[in-house]
Structures are given as structure tokens and as C-alpha cells.
Amino acid sequence: MPHFTIEYSANLDARLDMRKVVEVVRKAAAETGIFPLGGIRVRAVRCEHYAIADGNPQFGFLDMVLRLGEGRDLATRRKAGEHIFKALSTHLDPVFAQSKFALSFDMQINDKETSWKRNNIHEALKAEAAHG
Numbered sequence: 001m002p003h004f005t006i007e008y009s010a011n012l013d014a015r016l017d018m019r020k021v022v023e024v025v026r027k028a029a030a031e032t033g034i035f036p037l038g039g040i041r042v043r044a045v046r047c048e049h050y051a052i053a054d055g056n057p058q059f060g061f062l063d064m065v066l067r068l069g070e071g072r073d074l075a076t077r078r079k080a081g082e083h084i085f086k087a088l089s090t091h092l093d094p095v096f097a098q099s100k101f102a103l104s105f106d107m108q109i110n111d112k113e114t115s116w117k118r119n120n121i122h123e124a125l126k127a128e129a130a131h132g
Contacts, residue, residue, distance in 0.1 A: 002035040006044040008062040009052070015060070015095050018044045021088070025064070028087035032080040034072060038122035052102065061102040062092065070112050081107050 004025050008018070022042040029040050052059040066081070085105045095101050 002029055002040050003067045004029065004040075004042040004064055005067075006042070006062060006064045007047050008044060009050050009060045010046050010048050011057065012060045012062065012095070013046070015098065016092075018046075021062075021091065024087055024091045025084060028084040029080075031087075032083055034076055034080050035068075036122060038119065038125045056100070059100045059102070060095070061104075063103075064088065064105045066105070066107045067110055068107065069110055069115065077107060081105065 004022075006018075006021065006025070008016075012018075022044055026040055026042045029035050029042070030037055050061070052061055066084075068077075072080075088105070089103060092101070092103060096103075
């Protein structure tokens with residue numbers, strides 16, 4: 001259940017194609033090999049109202065949080081996180097070069113005792129793979 005939620009300052013719309021950003025994250029998550037493909041979710045939420053540092057309206061931010069289920073050791077999580085962050089950070093290099101910008105990424109582990117899910121995408125992907 002790797003769920004990525006990206007919050008970003010509205011002033012990035014002129015500098016970024018968020019469809020490409022979510023695809024970069026989805027692809028990097030899949031490349032790690034530790035997440036079931038059918039469970040990967042990446043969504044971006046545009047923040048209209050925000051204040052950064054001294055209030056300069058030109059400053060921008062992108063904050064990403066990954067919620068995932070239990071069961072992966074720290075070394076595995078760290079390696080995956082570094083891969084995903086590097087892919088995202090590299091994609092955002094032009095934003096860093098052109099403006100003042102803050103990027104953050106945090107990983108949170110959901111407690112299986114208090115996390116409920118229902119998903120039929122896994123089965124659909126397995127059936128598609130079996131039948132070409």
C-alpha cells in the first residue's frame with residue numbers, strides 16, 4: 001500500500017507539469033521492486049493558501065509523504081526512499097535552478113491493526129499479465 005501524497009504550492013503550476021511529477025514518483029516507486037504495482041498510488045494536491053519563510057510569494061514548496069504498510073526493514077525502506085527522492089529531486093532540478101524552492105519527503109508506516117484496505121487492482125494486473 002504505498003500511497004504517496006504530494007502537497008505543492010500553487011505557484012509551481014507555471015513551473016511544473018504535475019502529471020509528469022506524479023509519473024516520475026510512480027515509476028521510481030515501481031523501480032524499487034519492494035512495492036506491489038497494484039498498490040502504488042501517487043496524488044498531488046495543489047495548495048492555494050500557504051506561507052513560506054519570510055512570506056515571499058515567489059518561494060515554492062513540494063512536500064511528499066509516503067504511507068506504507070508494515071513489514072519492510074529500515075535498510076530496505078531507506079534504499080527505496082533514497083531512490084525515489086533522487087528521481088524526484090533530479091526531475092525538479094530546473095525548479096531549483098530558476099527559483100527558491102523547498103523539497104521534502106517523509107515516509108510513514110501504517111499500523112496494520114488500524115489500517116483497512118479493499119483493492120481489486122492486484123487481481124486485475126495478475127489476470128492481465130497471465131493473458132497478455
